[in-house]
Amino acid sequence: QNQAVATFSLAVNRQFKNAKGEREADFINCVIWRQQAENMVNWAKKGxxxxxxxxxxxxxxxxxxxxxxxxxxxxxxxxxxLESRQSSENNHAPATTQPNNKSNVPGDSHDPFAGSEPLNINDDDLPF
Incomplete structure (x- = not known):
């Protein structure tokens, strides 16, 4: 039985800057299956x-x-x-995210991606 599968690398900003004052990123290998894989291929673009x-x-x-x-x-x-498709298409530099585990409002529905900063990486630096 054939099942859709997609593999990709997710760039995730580190919380701190290196000695040069630059943010580094980790590239995490991911795999997604079935309908979600088809949706990702159709909707998500590099960056x-x-x-x-x-x-x-x-x-x-x-x-x-x-x-x-x-x-x-x-x-x-x-x-x-986490962004509109139009915004993604207009953004030439890849963006990434990292969780922000701080919530300032008690009982607030926690958005783990709120307050994240995009990381600008050249396409040549990406492993895919």
């Missing part, structure tokens, strides 16, 4: 600001050279575009 929910999974396999390879990735259940 889009995304929010994802899922779980971390570690798997391993033996490559063609007989070596054991370990892979850690996020298996996404759902994703959400």
């Amino acid at each position: 889009a600001l995304l929010g994802i929910t899922g779980r971390i999974q570690t798997r391993n396999y033996e490559n063609q050279q007989g070596q054991r390879v370990y892979v850690t990735e996020v298996v996404d259940d759902t994703f959400q575009l």
Whole structure:
């Protein structure tokens, strides 16, 4: 039975700046399945600001050279575009997000992506 699958790398800003005063990013391997994979392919473009929910999974396999390879990735259940499609298309530099775990209002519905800052990265620096 064929199932849709999409793999991608998610760029996530670090909370701190490096010694040069620049923000660094981590590139996290992700996989998404079925209808959500089809939706992502149709709606999300390279550099889009995304929010994802899922779980971390570690798997391993033996490559063609007989070596054991370990892979850690996020298996996404759902994703959400965090910007309008028009805004994404007008934004030439890729954007990324990181959670902001601070809530100033007690009982406020917590938006983990509120207050995030986009990270400007050249397309040549991205691994996909």
